[in-house]
Amino acid sequence: MKKTLIIFLVCAFIFSVSLVDAAKSSAENNLPAGTVIKGEGLSTLYYIGEDGKRYVFPNSNIFFSWYDNFSKVVEVPLEDLYEYPLGGNARYKPGALLIKIQTDPKVYAVGGNGKLHWIKTEKIAKALYGNNWNKLIDDVPDSFFTNYEISTEVNEESDFDPSEEEEQMPSISHNRGFKAKIAAQTRNRNEKICDRLESALNRLQKRLSLWDVALPNIGDHLLDKCYGLGSDGKIRSNALRSVKKVTLCHEGKTINVGIMAIGAHLKQGGTIGACADSDSTDDTDNDDGNDIDLSIENVSVEASANSATTTITTNKNADITVKYATEEIGTENYEEVTATGDNSPYLAELSGLSASTTYFYLVEATDDNSTATSSGNFDTAEDTSANE
Numbered sequence: 001m002k003k004t005l006i007i008f009l010v011c012a013f014i015f016s017v018s019l020v021d022a023a024k025s026s027a028e029n030n031l032p033a034g035t036v037i038k039g040e041g042l043s044t045l046y047y048i049g050e051d052g053k054r055y056v057f058p059n060s061n062i063f064f065s066w067y068d069n070f071s072k073v074v075e076v077p078l079e080d081l082y083e084y085p086l087g088g089n090a091r092y093k094p095g096a097l098l099i100k101i102q103t104d105p106k107v108y109a110v111g112g113n114g115k116l117h118w119i120k121t122e123k124i125a126k127a128l129y130g131n132n133w134n135k136l137i138d139d140v141p142d143s144f145f146t147n148y149e150i151s152t153e154v155n156e157e158s159d160f161d162p163s164e165e166e167e168q169m170p171s172i173s174h175n176r177g178f179k180a181k182i183a184a185q186t187r188n189r190n191e192k193i194c195d196r197l198e199s200a201l202n203r204l205q206k207r208l209s210l211w212d213v214a215l216p217n218i219g220d221h222l223l224d225k226c227y228g229l230g231s232d233g234k235i236r237s238n239a240l241r242s243v244k245k246v247t248l249c250h251e252g253k254t255i256n257v258g259i260m261a262i263g264a265h266l267k268q269g270g271t272i273g274a275c276a277d278s279d280s281t282d283d284t285d286n287d288d289g290n291d292i293d294l295s296i297e298n299v300s301v302e303a304s305a306n307s308a309t310t311t312i313t314t315n316k317n318a319d320i321t322v323k324y325a326t327e328e329i330g331t332e333n334y335e336e337v338t339a340t341g342d343n344s345p346y347l348a349e350l351s352g353l354s355a356s357t358t359y360f361y362l363v364e365a366t367d368d369n370s371t372a373t374s375s376g377n378f379d380t381a382e383d384t385s386a387n388e
Helices: 002-028 059-065 122-129 162-168 189-211 220-227 259-267
Strands: 034-039 046-048 055-056 073-076 087-089 098-101 105-112 116-117 138-140 243-251 253-258 296-303 308-314 319-325 335-338 345-350 358-366 371-379
Touching: 034 098, 059 189, 105 162, 122 189, 162 189, 189 220, 243 259, 243 319, 253 259, 296 358, 308 319, 308 358, 308 371, 319 345, 335 345
Parallel strands: 034 073, 055 087, 098 138
Antiparallel strands: 034 046, 046 055, 098 105, 105 116, 243 253, 296 308, 308 345, 319 335, 319 358, 358 371
């Protein structure tokens, strides 16, 4: 009897130790809510919710609406993955993108908790998501469309604010109701317009980088509306934001650039705002935009009978000369003037011209690192003084 009792106690001890070890192992593998995981050898990604369940990302577009890359994905053994029961599908980040289904032409903005808002007109879509709004549309399979709920329509610009939706739902946990939504910041109307256009542009930049696609007119709507930088390269007085420099994230570095250099940085993949992982801002990239190639953005000529004013816009500070003649520049028979101005745009006054004559010009811009040229022609006006 005593021997049997001893054997029983030994077995009970071993069993209890194994339970402790198992619990310890389970605790070590218990990842916190908000972690994105994948099983070993599998490609499907899951989000761990506060309810202990895993929510599957149906496709990469949904994943990239929340994350920039896969750097925070944790790979776990399959037995650990199966410890988390399926809770459903992860949905698009509110405000980030537009979606539609192939069997319905309506385009919807994604709101919090899976609510969809039909954007009634293209004008509203441009106001909320910029001129390239159609590049932010995802076609969603009918089978996944049931994860969403049709809500109120967007009949005017003020009915929906993508930036506020993103602020209020910064994580999938917030969007699932595990955490209370964040109160949106108080902004005036101009700030709201520019904030959402900047956010839309940044989202577009990230999508285009994934597709390895470039758009020549990237950011034009933002530059025009918020900074008053028109396609002619001139700054107008009706800008919604009055600033001399703008903070950008360029090639992983936070920089401050002058207004005239924004367009060039955006075309090279820069995004508005500081880099996510940057603690400091580099002011060395000033109005000159020294880390980008010099380019001539625009040349315009206003001619009278005997003179002309040439306006040249560049993406950064440069020395500008203008050569002009009545034949294409290629010989030594031309006049040359130096453009004036401390920053783009520059002005060059062409004098001594003949009336009713075609002139050819060659603009040369140089800085310490590069040279850019642009050529064209213009006609002078008739000399009306002889008729007076």
